[in-house]
Amino acid sequence: MSDSRTAGALGASASREPAMSTEPSGAPETVLDIQALSKSYGETPALEEVSLDVRQGELLTLLGPSGSGKTTLLKVIAGFEAPTSGRVLLRGRDISRLSPARRGVGMVFQHYALFPHMTVAQNVGYGLKLRRVGRAERERRVGEMLELLRLEGLEGRYPRQLSGGQQQRVALGRALAYDPEVILMDEPLGALDRALRIEMEEQIRGLHRDLGATIVYVTHDQREALALSDRIAIMRAGRVASVGAPEQLYTRPADSFVAGFFANANLLPVVEHELLAEGHARVRCGGSEIRCPTTTTSVAGDGVVLAVRRRSLRRAASPGALRIAGVVAEMLLFGDEQEISLQSPVLGRVVAMMDSRDCAGLALGMEVELFAPAGEAVLVPVA
Amino acid sequence: MGPAGRSVTANLPASPRREADGRWSAILPNRWALLLVAPLLAVLFGFVVYPLVKLTIDSLTTGNGIGNYEAVFQSAAGRRALITTVLASMLVSALAVTLGGLLAWHIRICRHRAVRAVLWLAVLAPFWMGTVVKNYAIVILLSAEGPLDKLLELLGLAPVSLLYTSTAVAIGMVYTMVPYAAFSLYGVFLGIDESLLDAARGLGASRARAITSVMLPLAMPGIVASGALVFAISLGFYVTPVLLGGAQAPFMASFIQDYIFTFFDYPIASAASVILLAVALLTLGLALALVGRGRLQRAVA
Amino acid sequence: MFARTPPDTTAGVAARRQPRALLGDRFTAAASAAAVAATTFALLAPAVLVAVLSFSNDSFFDFPPHAWGLRQYRTLLEDPRWGSALWLSARIALPVAVLSALVVVPTLFTIHRSRLPWRGVLQVGGLTGIIIPISAYAVAMYGVFAQIGLLGTYWGLVLANLTLAVPVMLLVTSAAMSRIPVELELAAMVAGASRVQAWLAITLRLLAPAILAGGVLAFVTSLDEAVFINFLGGPGQETLPKAILDSVRYGLDPVITAIATLLMVATSLAMGLAAQLARRGAR
Structure with a gap:
């Protein structure tokens, strides 16, 4: 699902923005260029040498656990925090020392931060008013925004008279109305309940597609990142651990942290490995020897693990597959799917997510064998 | 949706605002912060710090210097005034915190709207009356053959004629400080989760035990802060001793006033004032050390 | 019950x-x-007592009154002394309320929006005027006012009452300020507002009810002031509390029940208004 969407979005990106067509085909223009950004609070580093580029019309997600520096990075881009070193370039212009007002970015805050004393229309039109856009023009644009966000008829309401989802849309409208170069979103769906979150994801996706806006999106929710992003930057302890398209991060994680945090993969100890040509390796793991893709260049025996995603495991054997034998230690039913925890004497605890029909006959304490197709296991360096 | 979106994305000029300084910080720079606080600092230094410092210096350098203090402590009137004032203030803060605390606690836990309204009215009415009117009302209440004596008569008791005694002054001070303490302690109690009390009682504690072992320890810092403030304020009561204590009431406020305006002896008045201030500031300082700045600040009703 | x-x-x-x-x-x-x-x-009891007695037509105090009527209120209106005392009190209280806002409101940005060292001390330091013994403080003010010739002057009384009104204003507005999320200012600044624009259009606008509430309470505080006036006021300066105090000192004039009742009603309305404003600001 996410794969096809990502491919579609990437393919469509060239036709999305008129400015794009003047660029040489292929490489989209970099809008936001973050260069070796560091930020520390006293002794504590919050960001360390972060470099990242955000391209025209893409939605780039900063994904990471809390305290990984993703919100700090957003604040530095917005101008709320000054970097200790490094630069932020917006379309080649160094904005690191400018006030937020002069950066020309838009922002959607976690708790919306709507102005409680202004109506919906006034909130959305605020940036236009500051840019001295004439009254008639302002009203026209605000009207368009409200139509786009399906907020027609609410222009005279105050934020406290709106539902959470409506407030969220007003916050989006306020950030979009003056057409900023880039829009920053700080966990914008964090305060909404699950059903509404999924609906809002649709809306953000639609807006992004229709407006071709460049968006930097912060979240700690891996599912949300998958649903929305063109590219994802995974952050860990103030650094960018990995950047790439969701599918790439999913199938070819750069290291064990990315594999574990993003793909929720099992990280299995490796007995020995040998690098082969074309990004593949021969790996001995548990009782089996397999030929699988790898993202490591290390030939040393330690410092690598085999990442196997939970959904890659199944009961049917296939040629060249990784074989894992163990005792069923835990079973959790999730409707159509079932999570099986296997205790393997060699590999430790291994978790599999399987179709419920596949699990027929399984019981706690039962000895079973599970198999992962060789192409779906990845040899990764330990982060 | 598409065409509408396209037209909105037409490029707009960037913010026209320009700041002179190229380096911008989201945190308010300290020189701005200092500039903004300048008016308050001027008022505080000009009319709080400077007067208090000048008072202390004057008390040591004018008149008989250190002898001003000897004069206060050696005169029978000075000693009596100081002792009465400090003791009365201690009594007043103990009573104000106890009664005000009870009142605040009942407002906190009471679920009847009408009863709550009456309790709130009792806390607010003294504030509405204002300093002078409050004391005037108590003068009427306590006056010979006044309403209090009549009430006692109805109950078959002897009249008490309290007016123009130290007891009358203490009553007036308690009357002013109970609502004050109730107000600040209500804030303290509001911060305590009522379910903790239920939990303690669920574990088998009696109501009294639950209150003393759960609620009181949690509220104690707030109670200490409130008591210290009530004490410091009580030391300086002026209108109450003058109206309820009469001409001879042995209170520091009257003593000081007499020395300035009757004996024209500013040096002794300043020494007496410094003593009063020292007692107050020591108490407040102690409270500050015990419970911290935040609690003391929140206790000011 | x-x-x-x-x-x-x-x-x-x-x-x-x-x-x-x-x-x-x-x-x-x-x-x-x-x-x-x-x-x-x-x-x-005291409040009820005063209010009831104000409708007594007796020429002496007795409770309950023997004859009811508006005699005290009529006497009050006929005596120009009370009107002029009220007028002086109001003339002092109004600038006190305005000045306290001008002094305190800028400070709020230092306390809540800067990292100036010692800024937290201002919160308590600003309250000093109302937590130290007032009669000793009045002597200290007396010394300074005698030195710079402010004794018995109108502006002297304004400045003295200001030291009591500033803490009141600080308490009310600082509590309100701490409830205004800084994100609102940041949102305005990202949208293109300078810091000053964001403060004026967002923060101060949201703070306005609290400032008004603080102003009302500062006004009431000044109107109620009865100690400084005795130490710092001149012979011709008779504020309302001073007039009542002097009258009560030399005997119980029943007309004061009428003034007291009117004052109570006015103060309760003013404080109710202030509480309402502060609550509205909190939303």
């Missing part, structure tokens, strides 16, 4: 376990309810 929460099941369980605790509970509950009832009665 002062019903506690109805005894619930957990209390019942506890009581069965410890029968003596129940008896103790009943006693403490009854004792504390009685104390609260007595306190409530004592706090309300």
Whole structure:
């Protein structure tokens, strides 16, 4: 699902923005260029040498656990925090020392931060008013925004008279109305309940597609990142651990942290490995020897693990597959799917997510064998 | 949706605002912060710090210097005034915190709207009356053959004629400080989760035990802060001793006033004032050390 | 009258376990309810007494009054002394309220939006005027005012009352300021507002009800001031509290019940308005 969407979005990106067509085909223009950004609070580093580029019309997600520096990075881009070193370039212009007002970015805050004393229309039109856009023009644009966000008829309401989802849309409208170069979103769906979150994801996706806006999106929710992003930057302890398209991060994680945090993969100890040509390796793991893709260049025996995603495991054997034998230690039913925890004497605890029909006959304490197709296991360096 | 979106994305000029300084910080720079606080600092230094410092210096350098203090402590009137004032203030803060605390606690836990309204009215009415009117009302209440004596008569008791005694002054001070303490302690109690009390009682504690072992320890810092403030304020009561204590009431406020305006002896008045201030500031300082700045600040009703 | 929460099941369980605790509970509950009832009665009695007596037509004090009527209010209107005292009090209180806002509001940005060292001390330091013994403080002010010739002047009284009004304003507005999320300012600045624009259009606008509430309370504080006026006021300066104080000092004039009642009503309305404003600002 996410794969096809990502491919579609990437393919469509060239036709999305008129400015794009003047660029040489292929490489989209970099809008936001973050260069070796560091930020520390006293002794504590919050960001360390972060470099990242955000391209025209893409939605780039900063994904990471809390305290990984993703919100700090957003604040530095917005101008709320000054970097200790490094630069932020917006379309080649160094904005690191400018006030937020002069950066020309838009922002959607976690708790919306709507102005409680202004109506919906006034909130959305605020940036236009500051840019001295004439009254008639302002009203026209605000009207368009409200139509786009399906907020027609609410222009005279105050934020406290709106539902959470409506407030969220007003916050989006306020950030979009003056057409900023880039829009920053700080966990914008964090305060909404699950059903509404999924609906809002649709809306953000639609807006992004229709407006071709460049968006930097912060979240700690891996599912949300998958649903929305063109590219994802995974952050860990103030650094960018990995950047790439969701599918790439999913199938070819750069290291064990990315594999574990993003793909929720099992990280299995490796007995020995040998690098082969074309990004593949021969790996001995548990009782089996397999030929699988790898993202490591290390030939040393330690410092690598085999990442196997939970959904890659199944009961049917296939040629060249990784074989894992163990005792069923835990079973959790999730409707159509079932999570099986296997205790393997060699590999430790291994978790599999399987179709419920596949699990027929399984019981706690039962000895079973599970198999992962060789192409779906990845040899990764330990982060 | 598409065409509408396209037209909105037409490029707009960037913010026209320009700041002179190229380096911008989201945190308010300290020189701005200092500039903004300048008016308050001027008022505080000009009319709080400077007067208090000048008072202390004057008390040591004018008149008989250190002898001003000897004069206060050696005169029978000075000693009596100081002792009465400090003791009365201690009594007043103990009573104000106890009664005000009870009142605040009942407002906190009471679920009847009408009863709550009456309790709130009792806390607010003294504030509405204002300093002078409050004391005037108590003068009427306590006056010979006044309403209090009549009430006692109805109950078959002897009249008490309290007016123009130290007891009358203490009553007036308690009357002013109970609502004050109730107000600040209500804030303290509001911060305590009522379910903790239920939990303690669920574990088998009696109501009294639950209150003393759960609620009181949690509220104690707030109670200490409130008591210290009530004490410091009580030391300086002026209108109450003058109206309820009469001409001879042995209170520091009257003593000081007499020395300035009757004996024209500013040096002794300043020494007496410094003593009063020292007692107050020591108490407040102690409270500050015990419970911290935040609690003391929140206790000011 | 002062019903506690109805005894619930957990209390019942506890009581069965410890029968003596129940008896103790009943006693403490009854004792504390009685104390609260007595306190409530004592706090309300003086206000009721004054209000009732103000409608007495007796020429001497007796409670309850023998004859009812508006005699005290008529006397009040006929005597120009009270009107001029009120006028002076108001003339002092108005600039006090305005100045206290001008002094305190800028400070709020330093306290809540900067990292200036010692900024937290300002919160308590700003309250000094109302937590130190006022009669000793009045002597200190007397010394300074004598030195710079402010004794017995109008502006001297304004400045003296300002030291009491500033803490009141600070308490009300600082509490309101701490409830305004800084994100609102940041949102305005990202949208293109300078810091000053964001402060004016967002923060100050949201703070306005609290500033108004603080102003009302500062006005009331100044109007009520009765100590400084005795130490710092001149012979011709008779504010309303001073006039009442002097009158009561030399005998009980029943007309004061009428002034007191009017003052109570006015103050309760003003404070009610202030509370309403502060609440509106909190939303």
